[in-house]
Amino acid sequence: MIQQITVLHFSPTGGTRRAALLLAKSIAEQVREIDLTQQQISVYHFEADDVVLAAAPVYGGRLPVFLTERLHACCGGGARAVAAAVYGGRAYEDALLEMSDLLAAQNFRVIASAALLAEHSIFHPLAAGRPDAQDAAQLAAFGARIADKLTAGEVTPPSVPGAHPYKSWGGMAAVPLAAGTCTACGLCARQCPAQAIPSETPRETDAARCIRCMRCVSQCPHQARVLPAEVSAMLGKKLSPLLEERKENELYL
Structure with a gap:
């Protein structure tokens, strides 16, 4: 070492x-x-x-x-x-x-x-x-x-x-939204690396600033930040076939 x-x-x-x-x-x-x-x-x-x-x-x-x-x-x-x-x-x-x-x-x-x-x-x-x-x-x-x-x-x-x-990728159109269980505690706004969630109105998301990193979703103590259901369903359908294979780390020295 x-x-x-x-x-x-x-x-x-x-x-x-x-x-x-x-x-x-x-x-x-x-x-x-x-x-x-x-x-x-x-x-x-x-x-x-x-x-x-x-x-x-x-x-x-x-x-x-x-x-x-x-x-x-x-x-x-x-x-x-x-x-x-x-x-x-x-x-x-x-x-x-x-x-x-x-x-x-x-x-x-x-x-x-x-x-x-x-x-x-x-x-x-x-x-x-x-x-x-x-x-x-x-x-x-x-x-x-x-x-x-x-x-x-x-x-x-x-x-x-x-x-x-490099390949071109424009990102997802959808952004995480606040669900009905949102308490407007503001934690997501403080944690967002792109400052895409206004601290005064944390139920909102600035789609132009959001980088779709899912930090707000993972950090919310009330599970109140979510992607639209139809987007999650579409991604699940697209990615489910990959569950059949365990991919391994690829290491280069």
Whole structure:
């Protein structure tokens, strides 16, 4: 193991953070977290001796645009980096390549990459309970290999799947809505990374700002933020065939 790694994570519903920390804790003795999901983000500067793991969820085969903007505030300074794209069991398509490209553009040296599984943020039966014990064992072994590469001073970037130009994805048209059980407590407004929920009127959602990350849905203590029923039903029908197959993490060194 190396001494310390910094984990940059954009994890609206928590799955990306869990997967990233599993991997990070097998690479380094100490793990420092920087949560890019927060509304207020500072500029972060790294140096060549630093090691960073950057992790983000996959939306429609791409990284969230919101995340790419926040990573622009991270100055790599030649730090060595692990790129991670976390997806819910459908496909990660160009997201891992996009993450690697983005880190390289910010002057990080990408020495390992991983497409990791976490429970789907909308259709929860897909990749349910992931990352699980089997994932933990796999990532522990991969983390040890990353640590060995770092200790040896190797900085050769891995080749990862994906294509240029990246696939186009415009996102879902629907946004989470407030159900009748909403108490207007305002927690969703405080937690929304895109500030798409007005604090004065938290039953509303600004569709132009909403990034469909499902954070408000996962954070609501009354389960009062939901997607329209017809949208949830459509996604369930589309994704249900994927339940027959257990997908595995894809690891690149």
